[in-house]
Amino acid sequence: NAGVTQTPKFRILKIGQSMTLQCTQDMNHNYMYWYRQDPGMGLKLIYYSVGAGITDKGEVPNGYNVSRSTTEDFPLRLELAAPSQTSVYFCASSWPGTGGTGELFFGEGSRLTVL
Template identity: 90%
Template sequence: NAGVTQTPKFRILKIGQSMTLQCAQDMNHNYMYWYRQDPGMGLKLIYYSVGAGITDKGEVPNGYNVSRSTTEDFPLRLELAAPSQTSVYFCASSYRQGATNEKLFFGSGTQLSVL
């Protein structure tokens, strides 16, 4: 049982390049999330999904896209990388039981630098 797996762990991009951050969970969780963490700013929600085929925007979705074709996978796509997207990206998943019973399980993060 691996939990939430993110790849790659580190990546350097040039301005304008594109890439996909991979996220997979093996806990059969219905909810999945992408957050970014900037120094001193906590985590900000980029996109989330409540199940396969359903995605929605979070606080900071601009410059990103997601898809959820299966329960297990939730990739995050950067189309035209910009220096403002330099950050640590965390994927998380949860199984929601009721409105207040939810535990987020996080991956170990992807550190992305755009130069």
């Protein structure tokens, strides 16, 4: 059971380039999330999904897009990268059965630098 797997772990982009951060989970969780973590700041929700085909914006969605074609995969697309998108990105998942327990399962993160 691998849990939540993110790729790549590290990436350097030039301003204006685009890329996709991959996230897959093998726990059959309905809910999936993308967060960004900036130094000295709390985790901020970018997008979330409550099931295949259903996605919605979080707190900081500008400059990003997501899709959820399967239960397992939840890729995050960065279009026209900007230095402000330099951050560590975390994918997470959770199971509806936990209700309000707040138990999110996180991946190990993808560190992105935009130069």
